[in-house]
Amino acid sequence: MRYGVLGPLAVWDAEGRPVKVPEAKVRALLADLLIHGGGPVPADRLIEDLWAGSPPGGSVNTLQTKISQLRRVLGRDQVVREPAGYRLRLAGDAVDALRFQKLAERARAHDEPAVKGDLFADALALWRGPAYADVAESLFARSEITRLEELRLSVLEDQAEVRLTLGDYTMLATELGELVAQHPLRERLRMVHMRALYQAGRQSEALQSFQELRRQLADELGVSPGPLVSALHEAILRQEPHLAPPTGRLPCRTNLPTPLTPLIGRQEAVDQVRARLNSDSSTRLVTLTGLGGVGKTRLAIAAARDMAERFADGVWLVELAGLSAASTPDDIAERVITTLGLCDTAATEPTMDDLVNWLGQAVAEKRLLLLLDNCEHVVEAVAALAGTVLATVPGGHLLVTSQEALDIPGEVVFPVPPLALPEDTDLIAQSSAVELFVERAAAAVPGFTLNTGNAAAVSAICRRLDGIPLALELVASRLRTLSPEQLAACLDHRFTLPDVRARGLPARQQTLRSMLDWSWELLTTDEQTVLRRLAVHADGCTLSSAETVCAGPDLPPERVPDLLARLVDRSLVVREAERFRLLESVAAYSAERLAETGEESAVRLAFVRCYTELTEHANDRLRGPDQRRWLEQLDAETVNLRRALGLADAEHALRLVNALTWYWFLRGRLTEARRSIQAALNTNGQATPAARLEAQAWLAGIELRTTGTLHEDPTVGLDNPVLRARLQWFIGSGQGLEGRRLVEKSLTGARAAHDRWGEAAALVEHASYTSDRRDAELGAALFQELGDRWGQLRATRALALVAELDGDHPRAERLHREGLLAAEELGLWTEVVEALTWLGQTALSSGHPERATELYERALSISAERAYTRGEIRAEIGLGRAARLRDDQETAKHHLNRALAKSRSSTQTAEAQAELNLIPQLHQSPRSA
Template identity: 75%
Template sequence: MRYGVLGPLAVWDAEGRQVKVPEAKVRALLANLLIHGGGPVPADRLIEDLWTGNPPGGSANALQTKISQLRRVLGREQVVREPAGYRLLLADDTVDALRFQELAEDARAHEELAVRGELFADALALWRGPAYADVAESLFARGEISRLEELRLTVLEDQAEVRLTLGEHTALATELGDLVARHPLRERLRMAHMRALYRSGRQGDALRSFEVLRCQLDEELGVAPGPAACALHEAILRQDAHLALPTVASLSCRTNLPSPLTSLIGRSEAVGQVRAWLGSGADTRLVTLTGLGGVGKTRLAIAAAREVADRFPDGVWLVELAGLRATSTPDDIAERIITTLGLCDTAATEPNLDDLVGWLCQAVAAKRLLILLDNCEHLVEPVAALASAVLTTVADGHLLVTSQEALGIPGEVVHPVPPLALPEHTDPGAVGRSSAVRLFVERAAAAAPGFALDTANAAAVSAICRRLDGIPLALELVAPRLRTLSPDELATCLASQFPLPEVRARGLPARQQTLRGMLDWSWRLLSADEQTVLRRLTVHADGCALPSAEAVCSDGELPAERVADLLSRLVDRSLVVRAADRFRLLESVAAYGTERLAEVGEVTAVRARFVRCYVELAERANERLRGPDQRHCLELLDAETVNLRRALDLAVAEDVAEGALRLVNALTWYWFLRGRLTEARRALRAALATGGDGAPSARLAARAWLTGIELRTSSADTAPLPVDDDPTAGLADPVLRARLRWFVGAGLTGQGQHHAGRHLLLTSLTGARAARDRWGEAAALVELASHEGAHDHGQASAELAAALFHEAGDRWGQLRATRSLALAAERDGDPARAERLHREALLVAEELGLWTEVIETLIWLGHTALAGGHARQATELYERALTASTERAYSRGEIGAEIGLGRAARLRDDREAAQRHLNRALARSRSSDHPAGATAAQAELRLVPRP
């Protein structure tokens, strides 16, 4: 069981399903036991707390009744009776409040600012409302509620300081306003808000905020602000330089480049050369690093890209292509880039969606960015086609490519990456200057602490590096052997075993033969079970977590429980790399393992287990995507995207209809939440194209999902479905049938086919209620509410949907319901409530990373602020919307934000700024085929006074 106390009391079972705890007294009993953290609570204390000094007759029996009711919900063994009282059995990390505190502590201990901010965000995302909301009025809970609220506010303050350092002052200036108003005497929070206001150009507001603090402290406590707040006030008055954005903010450049786990040795000259080609003032826009597998192209490319990151304000992005099949098209590569860059998939508003290369080029046409395409040797032709399109269309787009061969297109600068320099002499000083030796010694010292280069081992180390031709991967593979062998023994072993002609692969260049020989030798040193795990891991396209490794690598002869130990041994031998909670293979090791997998005839069986593993992973995550684990499951599926695509590719290629259909059915809701409608459409079509008559229910479900997706991605008019045409006919599962009717019905209403859509939505509502599917009922209600206008019934539907989504713990659902309630408040003439609800929705959308929702809400809030005469606040909101829209190529958001900025500029009599923003909106509307945006921009332009 897992327990949630950061909001209404909640209990979830091992599968993530919410467990209902009936009756207020039983919930209060559970809350009391949770407050004591698994410690014993005397029966007398429980009676006093539950009945607040007015216990019923036979209070001991009454308490025992409540204990029995709680045990029926949680399991008898979970509530234990001891001489000291009753206690709840709690395992580690089963209470969200404890997890919150652990994440906060981890954040404070982490050195990297961006990671610290993410951990603080993860901690705050656990809060679903006021702590222990069910028992907030109970005396026994007040102390714990106060403690948790204080911890939450402290984390909010910690997070605000991190975000200020990362340059997020504009967003904070707006977001902290409400929080400061609710906690006006918290000086640290007030100071963070003052800094955010000052850096946002609102010096006057920052000074007024200090005056509010001074007056309230004097009136309520009779004290003055503390020294730190007074010093900040003085600094703002003087406009001290130290209040400017810290230089560390440059590290927040948008990028997904991984942090290096080890130092890069012997490549400083090459990094400098690549930096010169891609640096400021250079004309080169495509650099390709070539070289044999294992020579370190990727490490070099990442190091060089990191050094030029400041030149690219729109980001430096690593796009891994090793997981794509050799038959992939330029569109497949473009789709991988679109996903990596986090571009909004605005399928309903963007043209030419089947031309993803064109879509990508249009989306990044005005950006200055660097894309690192890694491991392209099996995709040279499609990568060359995509690179040509990007370089032709995107004036400030730059590409850095790693491949075993050049792309061969105009403008390409090719930089061969050689092995590391070998020692020329045998004396320790000369040997130690060799980059190959330096790499070997560093890795050897990490594997065998205490190892160092000296006079006694210099000759042997030199021989080892020469034997391995200075190839970094080979050096890293052999270094851990010094745990059991001396340098002389290792050199002798290498000389006598792997480099003999008969173990070299014929037809390969000499240094490639060396690497092959090194891999052969490392392979022979493995046990049979270690070999089994290593070759089976190669089916993963993007590494894997331990549970997936266990599922794919185990069989009747190799139990799953042994895989973790075998993986650990492979990590020790440098054949597997562990990064955080994932295990990865270097490209050369993966290619070698794939050959070994084919040699033993296991390809079909391992691929089948791989597909089954990821189908089951997707199905488990899909079950939890509509509850309190929504954010975690979104992040899980984000991390496994490449493997999930590979699983689908394998299922489709091998015509495994059931696996392909189950997978796309499980992933469609995830794709919808992430806005990846194009990917959903392509995947559903591919799965439905598989042959065979198997899995008829899965095929019916996939067709219904595809209908709903196509309604949302089609820009052409779609003929309405006949009222009696049920897209879910034949589906036996009543819950799935009702949810699919809602999904298709919502798509129809979005296309303007209100009669057919409403019919399906009402049918969905009836079906969900009959099946007792509270989530499905809420989804249908909120969709119906959005089409019922100002009718009281629409308001009631939205409120009931909000309650049901809240009960389910579904943040997306709460967002949808909150937006419906906000629109209803707006129609009812209650702008204050509408704004409050939209701000609540904004926080949820940001938490889940639903950027289209974030942008649209920011624009709405901007309109509201402008209507209320708050031009400065409106400008900040529009600027946030414009920044987010530009980053994610959401053209409708860019247009709306530019029009809003133009209107705000006009109202403050800044004619030039108004014309600039409105002309940009007009140009963007025309280039992206948004006639409504063009009309609105032209109307605003006519209102701008002429000089």
């Protein structure tokens, strides 16, 4: 039995199935026994704990009844009676609290920060809620709950310090804010938060945090801050160099996953790949080729991770397995744009139809490495994109994994071989194939080691499997039921069968196919069903999605978690945090099996329905207090959502885009929205007129944000009054006089439909037209009540505009800072830039050019990272103006000429030129002349 106390009390049997413990007193009894860690608890102690000093008549008999009930659930031998009392039989780390402590100890003992961080994350992932939540009010549990909560906070602090060393200060600055608010007097936690704020460029907030600590300590305890946090405060004031953000590390500008297991036998290959892409080499494109399962992706990630210090603008993994074989170069470019975070700027660019060339222009001055993974089914499209990147981005390097080369100029092909096989019995341990097999075998069968007794069998296994890593991993799990000698004999038997090798495949590809066949045959019918149905997912899935997609008339959804766990144990499914995915070769094999069954259409339909319902569920929650969580969940499902759109019929495609457009808008992916809505509208098949009208209205609002003029109301014909009012607001936003009239219609309609969100949005937008303080304040109050952080950000912007018009600059600055925090929290980087430039402008108006320079430099950095051209221009103009006010004319000229060179509109050009004209004796650039 396994027990969970880090949250509501939970019990699982040896197969991982939940075991229900009925009745509150029986659960309290179990909790009491667990708190004593398997030690004996006297009967009178249990009676006192369970009935809190008011035991029932015949309490001994009543306790024995509860003990019997617990034994019926857990098994008679699990609750033992001894002279000293009752005790729970616990094996090893059967309790999640003990596993939590062991993982934390392992993390603290490790030297590598990335590994420490992962172990701390694994430990914290065991928490499902407050410890012993079922008995939180019971006196007997309070000390243990307090102890575990203190341990949790300590691990959170440990993890935060590790993340700081890795450079993850921007996210920490936001994430720790709520935790500090819950535990305002924890000085160590406060110090980590202060450092994160400072390194994220938010020095004033770091100093303000210290003042809050000082005030609260004085008010509540009558003491002053300790020497460590006081010293940190002084160091921040002096801006001491040791507090500067880590250099050379790029964890905030990369998405490379942390390997779950060490890479074995590939160091020489890693070094060779790095040598081909090093700074002394003219090579900028390396393609790793090889059969599926040979380890191309693992090798590429390891090589890319080691090169992170070379690329100031990041090292990025772009997963292409989920794209269809009919994908165009623009589809590949869109995936790269989304991965790099450049999607936030798509809304501001009117010429985003040629995404390949736009991408080349956007990253033309960047130094970055793109790892394009699993390209074999889209080779021609990837080749076209790669050619553009190599031609237009001098600092751009590409690392590609594919079963075939791109065959374009400048490409260096690196065939990835299988692992080295044992050449001599005496040197078997030096074989990388043997090393991998033994490592995976030890994970499957704790205590397994290579010795003289099994060396010959292990050598035979590795030879039979040609040293193919995936084949070795698949077969290692069989040692749970077979000895190495039996396993080797099984392989001998299989490989002598005349039909084991598929015709037309290379020998090593046949070997892998044989191993997949064997693994498949050893599965139960239900395990096979889950595995083949999982293949419809393009980028892994959550447990909930697996239950929905894999279930059917032949398989109830409640059975899927257990079957999924068995597939993980057999190395056929990989679990990464809360997601499950198939390795490339297993996914391809499972897709073949799915097609053979004739149920492919039904499973695809289940997949489309699952993600349609997910997006519709999420869409309802993107306008409330759970906005950030659902934004992140949809971010994680981006690839699956694209697959669903590609598979959907007209009705489901329209439902999908109608539910996703608000998400795309919040993330700034207007080009993706436009392309997807147009594709859905052109999908063949029947769809309801209402869904088609809604999509057309969303598309009108998207297109008006880049090109076009509003002439009529595209919402005519929509029957849903809430939806119609919201779309009228969306379409009318920022569209001049006609837009204002549509927003006013939206406000009337939202109030008539009692839609408070729609009313809030229309009020805030109306205030931006009229500068009406009352409208802005009422809209802000409604968004505050609804808990919509994006809405609060927009309302704050409107209120700040009113404050500026009223001449209340301190209030305007405070509001812009509030907006900046909200934008950072949601990851809305264009909004972050807008807030920073407004703050820079306010600082200049207040006579603080030095402070304005800091703000504009931060805005310029973020804009450059995100290819947000309008933000770059505004920041350059602001920096030029600040330099002029500091009498630094050369710096002012430099920034203003850069703004002119980047300007794409007459308004931007005029603003930059006007600022240049204020500098005496200016030698104008050709552009400005």
